[in-house]
Amino acid sequence: MSELPKLVILVSGSGSNLQAIMDASAAGDLEASIGLVISNRPGVKALQRAEQAHIPQLCIPHQDYPDRESFEAALIGSIDTIQPKAVILAGFDRLLSPTFIRHYPQQIINIHPALLPAFPGMHGVKQALDYGAKVTGVTVHFVDEGMDTGPIILQTSLPIEEQATEAQLLERVHALEHRIFPAAIQLMVTGRLQIDGRRVHIL
């Protein structure tokens, strides 16, 4: 049997999406293995989850580096030891430079908790609620040099109920994320995505 393509997953927090990806891989629903999990924040739950699953993990704290360039050089140095098919941003909270992005052409995938191009940035769920949107959702996209602007792989929507609190909406958004993120990664690692300008064709 040929070796599965490898993923490197970058995290910063709870790692519930990391968990969903690990679970999909363990269940055979995702034909990829997780070669390395890297957090830019020490002590986060995502690192504990990786440890529990016996997946190699590393903390590269961005504060330990004088600038973005040196932080990203450290990231690239570690990622490249794995030679991954894809670099997955699962709640990673640092903006990546064009140099980093060009190092992994069409290989970086991000999940965002809103229907892009609506509500980009760090607080997609709260923004949708505060704006009074009636519908929101989840977007999985390739990463380009803008913030949350890359070609869209999958999107799923959900209605925002009249009385919904932020916590309730967050929970529903997360449940959607945990479904579509592994599915989008599976499409990528099995070669079923073709980028054509802004459009991503699913073959």
Ligand code: GAR
């Ligand atoms: C997820 O909801 C993800 O969509 C969001 O961070 C959360 C991480 O949760 N990402 C962004 O807002 C990116 N702009 P997790 O650590 O439990 O996977």
